[in-house]
Amino acid sequence: MNRKLAISLVFLASYCHAQINLVVNPSLENFNTCPFYWDQITYSDGWTQLDSTWNPTVTSHYPYGIPEYCNVCAGTNTYAGFSNNVFFNHAPRTGNAAVEVQTFFNEFDPSYQNKRDYLQGHLTSTLTAGQSYCVTFYVTLEQWSYWATNNLGVYFDNGSIDTTHDFGLPQTGYTPQIIETAIINDTLNWVKVSGSFIANGTERLFTIGNFSDYAHTSFAPAFGRDTTGSYLSSSYTTYLLDDVSVIRSNARPIAGTDHTIPVGGTDSVIIGDILDTYLPVYWYVNGVKIDSNKANIKVKPNITTTYVVGLSLCGTMVYDTVIVHVGSTIISSTASPIMDPHIYPNPATNQITIEQADNATFSITDMLGRVVQRGKLNSNTEQIDLSALVPASYIVQLTNPVTGEKVVKKVVKE
Secondary structure: OOHHHHHHHHHHHHOOOOOOOOEOOOOOOOEOOOOOOOOOHHHEOOEEOOOOOOOOOOOOOOOOEOOEEEEHHHOOOOOOOOOOOOOOOOOOOOOOEEEEEEEEEOOOOHHHOOOOEOEEEEEOOOOOOOOEEEEEEEEEEOOOOOEEEOOEEEEEEOOOOOOOOOOOOOOOOOOOOEEEOOOOOOOOOOEEEEEEEEOOOOOOEEEEEEOOOHHHOOEEEOOOOOOOOOOOOOOEEEEEEEEEEEEEOOOOOOOOOOEEEOOOOOOOEEEEOOOOOOOOEEEEEOOEEEEEOOOEEEEOOOOOEEEEEEEEEOOEEEEEEEEEEEOOOOOOOOOOOOOOOEEEOOOEOOEEEEEOOOOOEEEEEOOOOOEEEEEEOOOOEEEEEOOOOOOEEEEEEEEOOOOOOEEEEEEEEO
């Protein structure tokens, strides 16, 4: 067999799942051209404006309708960079990129009161009819915005919202499935906008912006607004946007398969989901957060370590674990340890039975590494009461008090 093909087959066998986050280029990191001017959102892979015919040039600029792509690669560029931008003093929430979306004009001239930007993104696949999805993105109000507004929303469809003539006006004919009714007035922190909806099975694109007209948009003076900048206009409201996710509401994170590395070696391993980049996740060791917003991380522990990944889904956290084994500790149930325990049933309800681990001590920890139960096994077959534990996944560690040998297994309580 061709060596590359063999490697590919092993890879696919280990990671046969699809991406968890269905957004193409969710934190706008990937680009085909580094931005250098306004209106260049199409330079970020998978993103565009509603007018599919617009092609930016060096001197072209449309005053509304088309979001601005900003990337660290632009350096000190005053329009597309971060270090010297004339409109904001933010860094990206994650990575090197974000996008500016204009949501409101408060001009005295009524003909300007309904100017809008709309950001359109692509999904990796059409959504499934009847399936619930959790949608999340983050925004922060630009410091040179004079007003803060509400009604930031996300509308999912099959692309029919795309137009070439009204793309910069309020899209009031469409009702966003996700909408933030509160005024977002924070110019320092990234604010999460999140919600869930049931798909009808035709959605392959989504659009982010303010779908309300002037009369139906609430606005308030921006906190700490800059009144000295030469580019200041009392009409503008612009938000910087980053880290978009569309995830099945019943999805589970992927911590990966257990690994073994030698004591004192130089090896490190990648744990987590290698098919995704940005995910709204948190990584923990012994209940302490060590990283976040990364689908996979590189680790090199000095001792056998259990890593926990928690996925945030519209107010619910779901977890998975992976164990990186260092040295002679036996981790996998596929190994052949001297102590060969069996734990059943799994999933369990109110108790588990542990066999073939006579005289071992045990500890049960939750997915954040907190010990919730411990004790000693006094017989070859013993029942452990789990009735006091809430339904969740737990780690059971058995330790031979004589040899120090350890066996670690995951148990689910329903």
